[in-house]
Amino acid sequence: MSRLKGRVTLATVAGTAGVSIATVSKVLNGRSDVSPVTRARVQEILEKHGYVGRRPETVERDTVELFYQGIVNAYSVEVIQGVVDAGQAAGVDVVLNAHPPHPQTTSSGRAARWIREVIAAGRRAAIGITSELADADLAALSRARLPLVVVDPANIPQPDVTSVGSTNFAGGMAATQHLLSLGHRRIAYVGGPPTSGCNQARMSGFRSAMEAVGAPVPRDYIWLSDFLYDDGLAGGAALLDLADRPSAIFAGSDEAALGVLEAARARGLRVPEDLSVVGFDDTQIARLASPPLTTVKQPLRDMGAVALRTALQLAAGEKVASHHVELATTLIIRGSAAPNRIRSVS
Structure with missing residues (x-):
């Protein structure tokens, strides 16, 4: 079936399917008085040509x-x-x-x-x-x-x-500057997907703060996966198993930060005595974490x-x-x- 050219209307769909406009309308509205064969045919044409219709003019409640x-x-x-x-x-x-x-x-x-x-x-x-x-x-x-x-x-x-x-960039910079002010220079970043706009901004803020004080960021100090607990757990494990492990980790979300906390605990490392951790979001889990999580608050x-x-x-x-x-x-x-x-x- 070739794709229809120009604007697709109920009339063009009906003509292609060999049915009436009323029948197409019944299919769109989920009416039961249409045969399965006709319904399947109309649905196929609607999907083939990407017809979505328009919002009804009158609804009971927005x-x-x-x-x-x-x-x-x-x-x-x-x-x-x-x-x-x-x-x-x-x-x-x-x-x-x-x-x-x-x-x-x-x-x-x-x-x-x-x-x-x-x-x-x-x-x-x-x-x-x-x-x-x-x-x-x-x-x-x-x-x-x-x-x-x-x-x-x-x-x-x-x-x-x-x-x-x-303000993800500013938040990433603030988190990193806080760790720098505490004397940390070996700071790693555990973040979300590389294509995520908010992740890129947070990581850019992290890098900017590090560059401002001349602190290097080794390639293996960046771990990108997702913002979930398991991602923080995996990233934290990889970073803390390095021969020259970081003294602090900035996580791109609170949930990932909790994963980092667990990776540290599993290795016998104390937070914050042996490892400092900062998260991002300030969700309820940041306040319930042990220890309570230093984090960047988003007004979610x-x-x-x-x-x-x-x-x-x-x-x-x-x-x-x-x-x-x-x-x-x-x-x-x-x-x-x-x-x-x-x-x-x-």
Whole structure:
């Protein structure tokens, strides 16, 4: 089946399928009075040509689709709570979808099917958390005229995608400067995916602070994987098993920092006496850690709230001041970092 040229409408889909426009409409709306063979034929054409439709003009109550790829963790819970709280204040319902199409595992047709479902449900806008969006997803959302806001996008933010984040570069620099002020020079970084925009900014802040004092960063002092506990555990183990191990580790998330703490404990190292650790996020687990985690606070709930309000602005046809908003980070000093006591390693 060749792809239709130009704008795909209900009429063109109906003509290609050899059915009426009303039948195509029934398929889109999930009506049961369509034969399985006809439904399959129409669905195939809709997916082949990426038809997503438009949001119904009248819905009972405004709703926003909130989607998240991956395991819900301490970070995402805070952002989700911020979106939900802001939605309640605005009189808008928030629907969480934890399993939307992923660009690496789904076709553009299946992505379009998910967006059609979102449109049919009458969502006013969509908000993604740390989500990676393929060009096909963005094109389908654009055709559907569904506003999109992404919080901490997993890939580098595109100029035409509205996003919300924090001052990751400044936060990475502040964390590293704190460790430097404690006399540490052998400082390693355990971070997230290399393609992640927030990870790149945090790592750049780390490198900038190190370069400012002439402290070298050996290649094996950088460990990039993801922001989860197991990644911090693996990264911490690799770094602490080096012959010239670091005296401090800056982790790109609180969860990864907890993995580093466990790697240190498993090797009989005390924190902060033998190893200083700084995290990023200031989620609840940072306060519950032993010792309590020194970390860079992201205003995660505020980020979620800003995303919700921005999405509603776009849905109302209003212009936003910037396609990318960054909220300020703050260093929170607790008990996991202390003056450097390691002078040499035998």
